[in-house]
Each structure stands twice: as structure tokens, then as C-alpha cells.
Amino acid sequence: MINFVQRIQESIKGNYDNNAFCIHNIFYTYYDFAKAVSKIRAAISEVIDDSEKLIGLVTNDDLETYATIIALWLEGKAYVPVNPASPLERNVKIFELTETKYVIDSSETTMYEDHEVILSKKLSDTHINLEAKKISESQLAYILFTSGTTGTPKGVPITFGNIEGLVSAIDKDTEFNLLSSDRCLQMFELTFDFSVVTYLFPLLSGSCIYTIPKDAIKYFYIFKLIKEHKLTVLTMVPSIINYLRPYFDEINAPDVRYCSFGGGALHADIAAEWSRCIPSSSIFNYYGPTEYTVYSGYYPYDKDTNCKSHNGIISIGIPLHDVEYIVVNEENQEVAVGEVGELCLAGCQLTPGYWNNKERNDEAFFLDKKEGKNIRFYKTGDLCYKDEEGDFMYVGRADFQVKIRGYRVELAEIEFHAKTKAKKINMVALDVMNSLGNAELGLAIESDTFDTNEMFDYMKTKMPNYMIPTHVRFIKEFPHSMNGKIDRKELKKLFNITNN
Amino acid sequence: MSKEEILDKVNTAFITVLEHSNFQLTDETTANDVDGWESITHMMIITEIEKLFTIKFKLMDLMNMNNIGDLIKTIQSEI
Numbered sequence: 001m002i003n004f005v006q007r008i009q010e011s012i013k014g015n016y017d018n019n020a021f022c023i024h025n026i027f028y029t030y031y032d033f034a035k036a037v038s039k040i041r042a043a044i045s046e047v048i049d050d051s052e053k054l055i056g057l058v059t060n061d062d063l064e065t066y067a068t069i070i071a072l073w074l075e076g077k078a079y080v081p082v083n084p085a086s087p088l089e090r091n092v093k094i095f096e097l098t099e100t101k102y103v104i105d106s107s108e109t110t111m112y113e114d115h116e117v118i119l120s121k122k123l124s125d126t127h128i129n130l131e132a133k134k135i136s137e138s139q140l141a142y143i144l145f146t147s148g149t150t151g152t153p154k155g156v157p158i159t160f161g162n163i164e165g166l167v168s169a170i171d172k173d174t175e176f177n178l179l180s181s182d183r184c185l186q187m188f189e190l191t192f193d194f195s196v197v198t199y200l201f202p203l204l205s206g207s208c209i210y211t212i213p214k215d216a217i218k219y220f221y222i223f224k225l226i227k228e229h230k231l232t233v234l235t236m237v238p239s240i241i242n243y244l245r246p247y248f249d250e251i252n253a254p255d256v257r258y259c260s261f262g263g264g265a266l267h268a269d270i271a272a273e274w275s276r277c278i279p280s281s282s283i284f285n286y287y288g289p290t291e292y293t294v295y296s297g298y299y300p301y302d303k304d305t306n307c308k309s310h311n312g313i314i315s316i317g318i319p320l321h322d323v324e325y326i327v328v329n330e331e332n333q334e335v336a337v338g339e340v341g342e343l344c345l346a347g348c349q350l351t352p353g354y355w356n357n358k359e360r361n362d363e364a365f366f367l368d369k370k371e372g373k374n375i376r377f378y379k380t381g382d383l384c385y386k387d388e389e390g391d392f393m394y395v396g397r398a399d400f401q402v403k404i405r406g407y408r409v410e411l412a413e414i415e416f417h418a419k420t421k422a423k424k425i426n427m428v429a430l431d432v433m434n435s436l437g438n439a440e441l442g443l444a445i446e447s448d449t450f451d452t453n454e455m456f457d458y459m460k461t462k463m464p465n466y467m468i469p470t471h472v473r474f475i476k477e478f479p480h481s482m483n484g485k486i487d488r489k490e491l492k493k494l495f496n497i498t499n500n
Numbered sequence: 501m502s503k504e505e506i507l508d509k510v511n512t513a514f515i516t517v518l519e520h521s522n523f524q525l526t527d528e529t530t531a532n533d534v535d536g537w538e539s540i541t542h543m544m545i546i547t548e549i550e551k552l553f554t555i556k557f558k559l560m561d562l563m564n565m566n567n568i569g570d571l572i573k574t575i576q577s578e579i
Binding site for chain 1: 531532536539540541542543547556560562563565
């Protein structure tokens with residue numbers, strides 16, 4: 001049974017006088033939000049056929065964009081978000097893959113001329129209507145696209161039942177409990193799944209959500225919000241504090257109650273330093289792939305009493321309520337405690353499977369018999385082990401997927417697009433570390449130097465900004481390992497970007 | 501150090517980080533005017549400038565920096 005949509009409705013109605021959003025320094029109350037949701041909802045039911053369930057959403061940083069998500073959910077429809085800063089061609093491809101005919105866009109004019117577009121900023125006010133339609137667990141709530149190895153982005157559909165599982169798991173966890181007086185950071189692009197928890201949980205609690213303008217320097221804007229608006233709840237990727245680290249001695253934010261990390265490895269040394277900047281806060285190191293509806297578990301970090309780590313990376317802790325973790329070998333058999341293997345997840349937050357991608361689904365999901373029942377597991381690609389106390393420790397990736405500023409990037413997708421414009425030239429995309437310990441993308445090219453402008457211009461039409469390599473090196477001959485494979489470790493050394 | 505000399509060094513920092521020189525920096529230039537200048541590269545440029553001038557910016561100054569003019573004023577106050 002789906003309860004969370006009705007709870008959003010009740011929370012909006014019960015907090016009309018509270019601020020719901022602070023966007024570009026303008027506050028909007030829950031009443032303003034209710035009006036925005038209602039007018040968009042009225043347009044949806046007037047314009048869009050009931051059978052159309054997947055609706056495109058251009059993710060601007062404004063009230064209408066957030067209101068559209070809730071309006072679609074009240075109508076039992078899913079949002080398919082596209083970032084206006086991503087190449088139009090990629091966004092159109094996403095709509096093509098999902099057969100999305102309708103797009104809701106809060107821009108002044110739309111780029112999606114081949115679609116039926118609702119310009120949400122141009123709608124007139126209607127009466128407030130927040131009653132949710134009847135929604136079943138298997139109906140889709142959103143589809144997000146992540147990097148795919150063959151040059152085509154991979155769709156991860158999430159159902160209302162999946163989100164219900166997430167909300168219920170967090171509800172059962174007494175450590176995290178938002179209040180209507182909380183002021184919460186929402187720093188994520190809405191095409192990134194971490195954003196779901198940073199708008200959903202505050203909305204369910206009547207708290208205020210503070211967004212980051214698209215053209216702001218993120219790191220400094222976050223600090224500005226913490227300082228000027230005394231934020232109480234921070235949800236971030238670890239790279240934020242990596243970049244702020246040189247300035248930690250200027251940060252003192254005693255109002256912060258909760259600080260959640262996710263979307264990348266949290267290092268023990270920096271976590272300890274950061275916790276001094278937020279002396280009253282609990283720190284949670286969350287883990288969870290997009291396929292498992294944002295969060296599957298966390299480790300409650302404390303610099304003095306709870307700082308378990310492996311190779312300097314803080315533990316990912318234990319699974320949330322109703323979530324099952326197993327660590328398996330290459331034959332999908334569970335390994336012993338302390339032994340490294342691939343972490344696999346099962347439970348009600350698990351996606352029904354990649355969008356129209358049987359081949360990938362066959363690889364990524366498997367059935368395992370547990371107590372006579374067939375349970376479907378997802379292979380995360382993350383190497384982990386379980387320690388004697390039952391905490392899970394993160395070891396590394398099993399494949400060529402890397403995290404760039406929290407985004408999952410398949411190195412093969414970058415190579416695929418680069419090679420389209422430079423045929424017959426060997427190229428390897430790599431994640432290289434800068435002096436602050438953040439991963440950046442490098443492209444090693446086995447060739448004499450040539451002008452890469454045309455190749456990069458092409459890549460920029462195919463991939464979002466975070467997937468475009470920022471460092472290029474020409475190498476006469478790639479180094480190879482003993483067994484004849486390109487030696488990526490050696491190649492990485494040639495980048496040497498830490499001394500720049 | 502004259503403003504021109506400062507601007508010249510700032511220009512060098514931009515070229516080092518962005519790996520291109522396809523821009524003209526003036527007081528009014530913002531991140532929107534320069535290809536590749538966004539949140540991440542901004543942080544790298546700041547680090548590079550701190551190194552070139554052997555200064556350390558304050559977070560309070562960085563937080564209110566909106567264009568090249570602001571950046572140069574802050575550098576002037578630090579050297």
C-alpha cells in the first residue's frame with residue numbers, strides 16, 4: 001500500500017505557514033507550494049492522456065520544477081528528468097528511449113519542439129487540489145539515466161513501491177528524524193538520485209529546502225547558506241568537503257544537526273576534520289546505488305567512538321530495515337565473513353530492472369534461494385567484506401565504473417564517444433586524483449599530438465559536462481602489463497596532476 | 501604589483517587549469533563567459549592563484565566573489 005504520497009499531501013496542508021523552499025534567496029511557503037502543485041496538476045489532467053505515465057521534466061532550479069514532481073505523483077505518473085545543461089541530443093535520446101511524449105518545462109521557451117510541452121511558469125492559478133489518485137506499488141515514480149558502456153545511457157526505473165520502502169526504512173530508523181523547523185540543503189541536480197532524499201524527507205516533515213543556483217560556485221554557495229541561513233541538515237557528496245578542506249578553520253556551524261554523506265567514498269582523515277566544523281552534528285555515511293532507491297544502509301560515524309575504516313575509507317555500516325546484503329564470489333555464492341567479494345542487495349527498494357535492457361538485466365540481477373524462497377539480488381559492482389561485528393567495509397570497484405563528483409561514469413562510454421571522432425586511435429579514459437584527493441577525468445591518447453578541439457566539441461554534444469575529460473596526454477606507446485593488457489596504473493602516473 | 505601584472509598572473513592560472521586560452525579576462529568577466537569555468541575548475545583556479553601569489557584566500561572573501569574584478573581586488577588586499 002502506498003502511503004507516502006498521501007503523507008506529502010498531509011504535510012503540505014499541515015504546514016501552510018512554514019517555508020518550504022529557499023531558491024535564489026526567495027522563500028516560498030508550503031501554501032505557495034500547494035498552489036504551484038495544484039496549477040500544474042490541473043494542466044496535467046487537462047492536457048495529458050491518463051494512459052501516458054512517463055512525463056519529461058526539465059530540471060530547472062525553481063518552485064515549478066519541484067511542484068511538477070509532486071503534481072505528477074499525485075496523478076500517479078512518473079517523472080523522467082533531463083538536465084537543461086546536458087546536451088540536447090542526450091536529453092532527446094532519453095525521451096526517445098522512454099517513449100516520453102509530454103514534457104513539463106518551467107523555462108521561458110522550450111527546446112523540446114517535437115514534444116507536447118506544458119510551460120509550467122505560464123499556467124494560471126486554480127483551486128488547491130492535493131488529493132492523491134489511487135496508486136499501485138508497481139507504478140513508476142521516476143526513471144533516472146546513468147552512464148552506459150555502449151554510448152547509450154542506462155535507464156533505472158523506480159516504482160512507488162520502491163520509494164515507499166525507502167520512506168518506511170528511514171522511518172523505522174530512530175537516528176534520523178527531521179522536524180518542521182529544520183533547514184535542509186538540497187545541492188543535487190534532480191537527474192541525480194541523491195536529490196530524491198533531499199527534497200522528499202524535508203517535504204514529508206514540513207522542513208525548508210535550500211537549493212543551489214545552477215550558475216553558483218557550489219562549494220562557496222553551500223558555505224554561504226550554512227553561514228547565513230544556519231542550515232541544520234546537510235546532505236552532500238564527499239567531494240564537497242574535499243574542496244572546502246583548505247578553509248575548514250574558518251567553518252564553525254553548531255546549528256547543523258545531521259550531516260549525511262553518500263555517492264562516493266568518505267575518507268576517515270577528512271571526516272574527522274570536518275566533524276570539528278559541525279560540532280553538534282551526527283554524521284552518517286550512507287551507501288546505496290540508484291538501482292536500490294538512494295539509500296540501502298549507513299554507518300553512524302563519530303570521530304572518537306565510531307570510526308571504523310578500511311584503507312582509510314569509512315565503513316558503509318549495516319543495511320537499513322528490510323534490506324538484505326550478501327557478499328558473493330564470481331559464481332554468485334556467498335563468501336565467508338572477512339572475505340572480499342561483490343556486494344549484492346535485495347529487498348523492496350530494488351528497481352524492477354533496467355529500462356528495456358535484457359542483456360544488462362541478465363548480468364546485474366540473479367535469483368538466490370533463501371529459506372525456500374527465490375530472492376532477487378542486484379550486483380552492485382562494489383567490492384566489500386563484512387567484518388566480525390557485522391559492519392560492511394568498502395574495498396573498491398569491480399569494473400571500470402568511476403565516480404566523478406558523485407556521478408557514476410562508465411569510462412567505456414567516454415572512450416566510445418572519443419573514438420567516434422578519432423578512429424583507429426587508441427584511447428583510454430582514466431580517473432586521476434588531484435591534490436585535494438578528488439577524482440578528475442583524464443584521456444590518454446596513443447598518438448602524436450593532434451588538435452583535439454573537434455573531438456571534444458563532438459563529445460560535448462553527446463555527454464554531460466561531468467563526463468568530459470579535463471586532462472589530455474599524448475603517449476607514443478601505451479604501457480602494457482605482463483599479460484598484455486593496457487597498464488592503466490602506469491598510464492595514470494603520466495597525468496601527474498597533483499603538482500599543478 | 502600593478503593591476504596589469506596581477507591580471508597577467510591570473511590569466512596564467514586560468515590557462516594552466518582550463519588547458520586553453522580562448523578567453524579575455526576583464527573586471528566584468530564571470531564564469532558564464534569562459535568555456536570550462538565552473539564549480540570544480542573554479543576551485544582549481546583558486547588553488548593555482550594562491551600558489552602563484554603565495555597568498556591564502558579567506559572563505560568569507562571567496563563566498564562573495566562574483567567576477568574577475570572581485571578576484572583582483574581580493575588578491576590586492578592579500579599581497
